[in-house]
Amino acid sequence: MLKVENLVAGYGKVQVLQDVSLEVPQGSLVTLIGSNGAGKTTTLRAVCGMIAAQSGRIMLDGAEITGLAPHQITRRGLAHSPEGRRVFPTLPVADNLLLGAFTRVTGSRPKGDVARDLDRMYAMFPRLAERRAQLAGTLSGGEQQMLAMARALMLAPLVLLLDEPSMGLAPRLVEEVFSIIARLKAERVTMLLVEQFAAAALDVADFGYVLENGRVTASGPAAALKNDPAVRAAYLGTAH
Amino acid sequence: MTSEYSMQVLAQLLVSGIAVGMIYGVIAFGYQLTFATSKTLNFGQGEALMLGSLVGLSVVTITGYWIMLPIVLAFGMIQGAVVERLGVRQAIKTKSEAGWIMATIALGIIFKNLAENIWGRDALKFPSPLPEAPLSFMGVNVLPMEVVIVFGALAMMLLVEVFNRRSIYGKAVVATANDRDAAGLMGINTSLVITFSYALSSMTAAFAGVLVAPVTLTGASMGGALGLKAFAVAIIGGLSSGMGVVVGGLILGITETLTGYYLSTGYKDVPGLVLLLLVLSLKPSGLFGSATIKKV
Structure with missing residues (x-):
C-alpha cells in the first residue's frame, strides 16, 4: 500500500536520510525503530x-x-498523527475531529458516513467523548495524543502514520496507546508506526525496520527482529 | 455655558468618536485576519480602503447604492488576493522576515498613484444612501450614516466570526492560524487559506471605505492616515483579539474627537499615539491580546 524506495532527504543542506527503502503492505502494521536522530x-x-x-x-x-x-498527499488518503500531537488548541475536540475529515466533507475524498465515524471515535476514545466541547489546548498530554490519533483516523485513511504516540506519556497511558494500536491492527488499518519503545512496538507489529544514521540496517518479521541478538543489544536492552 | 449644554456637547463628541472608532476597528480587524493565518500584514490596508471607496464612487453612479455594495466587496476580495500573490506569497515561502513589509508598502504606493491618475488628487463627495439631515436624540445630533457605520462594521465582523466558527472552511482558516503544518496534514490547502484571508481582509477594508466615504469625503489620499491609525488600534487591542479591535478602535476614536474639541485639533492625534506607546511598553501583546502558550 505504501512503498518507499531509496529515499534521500533532510533539512536544508543537512542530509538525514541516506538511503531508506521500506514497504507497508495493505492491512499490516509495520514499525520503524532506531535510536534518537536515526531519521525515524x-x-x-x-x-x-x-x-x-x-x-x-x-x-x-x-x-x-x-x-x-x-495537503495533496492527504487527499490521496495518507493520514499522519505527527510527533508532538499538533492538535488545534483553540478549537474544540469535536472540531479537531471534524477537520480530520476535512477532505471527506469538502469532497476531495469519498465522503462515507462522517457522523458514524465520529461516533466510532468517541466509542474508541471515551475520554474524548466526555470532552468533545472542550478546547483541545486544555486537554492533558494523553488526551491530546488520543485526539491526534482519532483526528488522523477521521480521514478513513489508506495508510496511517503514527509518530511517537507514546512520547511523554505516563506508563499507564503508554499501555492504553498500545492497546488502541492493537485494536486498530485487528480492524486491519494499514499503519506505519515510529516508536521509541522498540520492544512494545515489535510486540504489536507484523514487520519491522531498524534505522541507523539514515539507513535501514536490519529488517524482518517483528518476532524475528525481536530475537536478533544485535537488535536486542542495541534497542531492547535498556528500554525494557 | 450651562452644564446641560456641555453634557450635550460631550454626548455629541462621543457619538462622532464612536463612529470614527468603529471604522478604525473594522480596518484593524482586517489586519488581524491576515496576521492570524500568515503572521504577515498588508501595510497597504489603507489603500485597499481608498480603492474600495473610489471604485464604489464610480460604480454607484451607474448602479445605485445597494448594487454597488456587493461589487465593491468582490473588488476588495480580488484586490486583496492580488496583494497576497504579488507581495506576500514569495516572502512566506522563503520565510523572509521583512520582504512582505516592503512589498505591501510598495503595492500600497502603486495603488495610490494609480488612483491619483484615475480619480485625480482632489477630495470627492460620496453620495449618501440615507438622508443627510441629522436625527436628533435628546438634543444630540446623529447622522443616519453614523448609525449605519456602527452597525455595518459590527455586522461585518460578526459575519466573519460566524463563518469561522460554523462552516468547515472557516474552521480550516482557524486551523491554519493555529498550526499551519498540522492544517496541511488535514488536507487543507494552507496557501489558498492565506490568499483567502488577504481577500477577506481587503474586503473588510473596501467595505469600511464605502461606509466612511459619505461622512468624510473620498479621494486617493484618504487611506494613508486611516490605515496607520487602524494599525495603532490593532496593536492597542491586540493582533489576536476580535474584541480588542472594537474596544481599541473606540478608545482611539473617542480620545481623538475629545482632544480635538477640548484641547486643540492640532493635538488630536497625540493621546492615541501616547496610548499606543504605553501599551507597547506595558503590555506588548495588546490590551486584549494573549501571549500564545504552546503545550508540548
Missing part, C-alpha cells in the same frame, strides 16, 4: 510531504506521491 521522524515527514525528498520514490496505493504538498 524525518522518514515520516518525507512520506507525508512536510519535507521534500532529494531523491528516491514514494508510492501510495500504486501511484507516485513524491514531491506533492502535504
Whole structure:
C-alpha cells in the first residue's frame, strides 16, 4: 500500500536520510525503530510531504506521491498523527475531529458516513467523548495524543502514520496507546508506526525496520527482529 | 455655558468618536485576519480602503447604492488576493522576515498613484444612501450614516466570526492560524487559506471605505492616515483579539474627537499615539491580546 524506495532527504543542506527503502503492505502494521536522530521522524515527514525528498520514490496505493504538498498527499488518503500531537488548541475536540475529515466533507475524498465515524471515535476514545466541547489546548498530554490519533483516523485513511504516540506519556497511558494500536491492527488499518519503545512496538507489529544514521540496517518479521541478538543489544536492552 | 449644554456637547463628541472608532476597528480587524493565518500584514490596508471607496464612487453612479455594495466587496476580495500573490506569497515561502513589509508598502504606493491618475488628487463627495439631515436624540445630533457605520462594521465582523466558527472552511482558516503544518496534514490547502484571508481582509477594508466615504469625503489620499491609525488600534487591542479591535478602535476614536474639541485639533492625534506607546511598553501583546502558550 505504501512503498518507499531509496529515499534521500533532510533539512536544508543537512542530509538525514541516506538511503531508506521500506514497504507497508495493505492491512499490516509495520514499525520503524532506531535510536534518537536515526531519521525515524524525518522518514515520516518525507512520506507525508512536510519535507521534500532529494531523491528516491514514494508510492501510495500504486501511484507516485513524491514531491506533492502535504495537503495533496492527504487527499490521496495518507493520514499522519505527527510527533508532538499538533492538535488545534483553540478549537474544540469535536472540531479537531471534524477537520480530520476535512477532505471527506469538502469532497476531495469519498465522503462515507462522517457522523458514524465520529461516533466510532468517541466509542474508541471515551475520554474524548466526555470532552468533545472542550478546547483541545486544555486537554492533558494523553488526551491530546488520543485526539491526534482519532483526528488522523477521521480521514478513513489508506495508510496511517503514527509518530511517537507514546512520547511523554505516563506508563499507564503508554499501555492504553498500545492497546488502541492493537485494536486498530485487528480492524486491519494499514499503519506505519515510529516508536521509541522498540520492544512494545515489535510486540504489536507484523514487520519491522531498524534505522541507523539514515539507513535501514536490519529488517524482518517483528518476532524475528525481536530475537536478533544485535537488535536486542542495541534497542531492547535498556528500554525494557 | 450651562452644564446641560456641555453634557450635550460631550454626548455629541462621543457619538462622532464612536463612529470614527468603529471604522478604525473594522480596518484593524482586517489586519488581524491576515496576521492570524500568515503572521504577515498588508501595510497597504489603507489603500485597499481608498480603492474600495473610489471604485464604489464610480460604480454607484451607474448602479445605485445597494448594487454597488456587493461589487465593491468582490473588488476588495480580488484586490486583496492580488496583494497576497504579488507581495506576500514569495516572502512566506522563503520565510523572509521583512520582504512582505516592503512589498505591501510598495503595492500600497502603486495603488495610490494609480488612483491619483484615475480619480485625480482632489477630495470627492460620496453620495449618501440615507438622508443627510441629522436625527436628533435628546438634543444630540446623529447622522443616519453614523448609525449605519456602527452597525455595518459590527455586522461585518460578526459575519466573519460566524463563518469561522460554523462552516468547515472557516474552521480550516482557524486551523491554519493555529498550526499551519498540522492544517496541511488535514488536507487543507494552507496557501489558498492565506490568499483567502488577504481577500477577506481587503474586503473588510473596501467595505469600511464605502461606509466612511459619505461622512468624510473620498479621494486617493484618504487611506494613508486611516490605515496607520487602524494599525495603532490593532496593536492597542491586540493582533489576536476580535474584541480588542472594537474596544481599541473606540478608545482611539473617542480620545481623538475629545482632544480635538477640548484641547486643540492640532493635538488630536497625540493621546492615541501616547496610548499606543504605553501599551507597547506595558503590555506588548495588546490590551486584549494573549501571549500564545504552546503545550508540548
